[in-house]
Amino acid sequence: MGFLSLQPRSGxxxxxxxxxxxxxxxxxxxxxxxxxxxxxxxxxxIEAPKGVEGPRxxxxxxxxxxxxxxxxxxxxxxxxxxxxxxxxxxxxxxxAQEGPELLLHLIRERRESFxxxxxxxxxxxxxxxxxxxxxxxxFAGPLLLQRYGIGFAETVLDWCDQxxxxxxxxxxxxxxxxxxxxx
Numbered sequence: 001m002g003f004l005s006l007q008p009r010s011g012x013x014x015x016x017x018x019x020x021x022x023x024x025x026x027x028x029x030x031x032x033x034x035x036x037x038x039x040x041x042x043x044x045x046i047e048a049p050k051g052v053e054g055p056r057x058x059x060x061x062x063x064x065x066x067x068x069x070x071x072x073x074x075x076x077x078x079x080x081x082x083x084x085x086x087x088x089x090x091x092x093x094x095x096a097q098e099g100p101e102l103l104l105h106l107i108r109e110r111r112e113s114f115x116x117x118x119x120x121x122x123x124x125x126x127x128x129x130x131x132x133x134x135x136x137x138x139f140a141g142p143l144l145l146q147r148y149g150i151g152f153a154e155t156v157l158d159w160c161d162q163x164x165x166x167x168x169x170x171x172x173x174x175x176x177x178x179x180x181x182x183x
Contacts, residue, residue, distance in 0.1 A: 001063060001071045004046060008062040011037055020124060021142065024117070024149070037061060045070055088113070100167050107167070111160040118153035121146060 003014045011034055018028060028036070040046040045067035048059055063071065088110050095102040124146055 001040065001045060001067055001074075004061055004063045005068065005071055008049060008060045010058050010060050012058070013060075021145075040067065103167055104164060107160050107163050111157060114153045114156045114160070118150065118157065121149040121153060 003009055003017050009017065014037075015028075015030060015033060018033075037046065041048075041061075043066075044064055046061045047064050049062050050060065088106055092103065092106050092110075095106055
């Protein structure tokens, strides 16, 4: 419903907007989205402003007043606590016992991944698919979210640099070498 709060859209347009904007922290599959649109229509939360037009995949939807009220209730309700799933960090937790080479590999893998992510976020033209002008006050949210993504990626990249320097320091090299020597 959030995407429909910005402008009327078809299911395809919602899916494309979600791919551009929320795929890294909240997504929906096609298998979920199209049935969900039907449920939202049955609940009178969305409607087809021009009636049924051709195949359902091209049907444009808009929020009803009831839908806008339901969206507002969701927006002001408490958000769930952050849950992060990051396989690289799980590997990092257990890799130290294998020595610094594996940790360095994981740091470099993380750096590559977050460099890609940062470049992708920087390329996004926030609000570029909206019908309304960028001066619209609703444009502030996507712009702030993009800045969050950039800041997050840059922070992780800084951490990668610091972690690599730390692992390559003579003190840490000695600690790993001492650990590897048999007693």
